[in-house]
Amino acid sequence: MGRYRGLTLRVLHKAAPAMGPGKAELIDRIRQTGSISAAARAMGMSYRRAWQLVEALNKTYTEPVVTTAIGGTRGGGARVTAFGVRMVTLFRAMEDKASAAIAADLHRFTAYLRPSLKRQKRR
Amino acid sequence: MGRYRGLTLRVLHKAAPAMGPGKAELIDRIRQTGSISAAARAMGMSYRRAWQLVEALNKTYTEPVVTTAIGGTRGGGARVTAFGVRMVTLFRAMEDKASAAIAADLHRFTAYLRPSLKRQKRR
DNA sequence: CTGCGCTATATTCCATCATACATAACGAGA
DNA sequence: TCTCGTTATGTATGATGGAATATAGCGCAG
Numbered sequence: 215m216g217r218y219r220g221l222t223l224r225v226l227h228k229a230a231p232a233m234g235p236g237k238a239e240l241i242d243r244i245r246q247t248g249s250i251s252a253a254a255r256a257m258g259m260s261y262r263r264a265w266q267l268v269e270a271l272n273k274t275y276t277e278p279v280v281t282t283a284i285g286g287t288r289g290g291g292a293r294v295t296a297f298g299v300r301m302v303t304l305f306r307a308m309e310d311k312a313s314a315a316i317a318a319d320l321h322r323f324t325a326y327l328r329p330s331l332k333r334q335k336r337r
Numbered sequence: 338m339g340r341y342r343g344l345t346l347r348v349l350h351k352a353a354p355a356m357g358p359g360k361a362e363l364i365d366r367i368r369q370t371g372s373i374s375a376a377a378r379a380m381g382m383s384y385r386r387a388w389q390l391v392e393a394l395n396k397t398y399t400e401p402v403v404t405t406a407i408g409g410t411r412g413g414g415a416r417v418t419a420f421g422v423r424m425v426t427l428f429r430a431m432e433d434k435a436s437a438a439i440a441a442d443l444h445r446f447t448a449y450l451r452p453s454l455k456r457q458k459r460r
Numbered sequence: 461c462t463g464c465g466c467t468a469t470a471t472t473c474c475a476t477c478a479t480a481c482a483t484a485a486c487g488a489g490a
Numbered sequence: 491t492c493t494c495g496t497t498a499t500g501t502a503t504g505a506t507g508g509a510a511t512a513t514a515g516c517g518c519a520g
Binding site: 372373374375384385388392405406407408409410411412413414415 | 464465466467468469
């Protein structure tokens with residue numbers, strides 16, 4: 215899981231998220247496990263949703279991010295392409311750079327956040 | 338409306354968004370119009386939702402971001418506090434810095450995004 | 461003192477989305 | 491040939507969230 219930075223970054227493709235924390239983690243998990251379903255289980259996500267995210271990824275980019283195989287030794291599996299690895303790596307780098315660029319401001323900002331709060335709805 | 342940067346930035350408060358594009362725009366609209374309902378209308382958002390966002394803002398920060406008045410000349414109104422203005426200004430600065438820091442990477446990234454996408458279902 | 465517009469809040473309705481469940485195709489290996 | 495785990499997809503149910511609606515309170519203007 216991505217470490218806590220106090221911020222989230224999302225890359226947009228015509229206002230639609232093309233890459234963000236969730237997709238990046240999913241790609242990493244698929245790379246680790248070699249399977250969409252295993253990655254979904256690890257993230258507490260339904261297989262269907264994970265599959266839909268993979269489908270969306272493969273549609274938004276010029277090259278496939280994940281390739282899949284049906285049947286076979288372990289029933290099949292999924293592989294993150296070299297292209298997918300590059301995309302996720304690039305995104306991680308962007309997260310790091312953005313985080314570094316605003317670190318000072320973020321520190322100032324969080325000083326004005328209530329330290330403890332009643333359970334609040336996520337927005 | 339905030340200009341298109343190809344990215345979205347959100348400041349988190351214990352994994353819950355404390356500031357993002359939506360809240361920032363809402364604050365600006367309230368400042369411009371002097372009213373929560375007018376700001377909501379301008380954003381095509383229900384009054385209730387806008388009010389809930391204002392409530393969330395005032396709860397998450399150490400000082401109120403928006404103050405309200407009931408009744409009176411124009412039925413009442415809302416004002417963004419100096420503190421609120423500072424928070425939104427700081428956030429805008431963070432957006433700018435983050436955007437600048439990853440501009441080159443973002444340019445490379447978007448080169449791998451499909452220029453045109455299949456017609457998506459309109460809603 | 462009545463009307464107006466806005467804040468404030470509860471309630472109800474509805475669309476959306478995610479999860480869960482079901483099913484089929486698939487191919488290596490036992 | 492039969493099993494197994496996975497991809498792939500459809501369907502249904504449930505939860506979530508937003509919008510619409512309703513109502514009340516407020517205070518200045520007329």
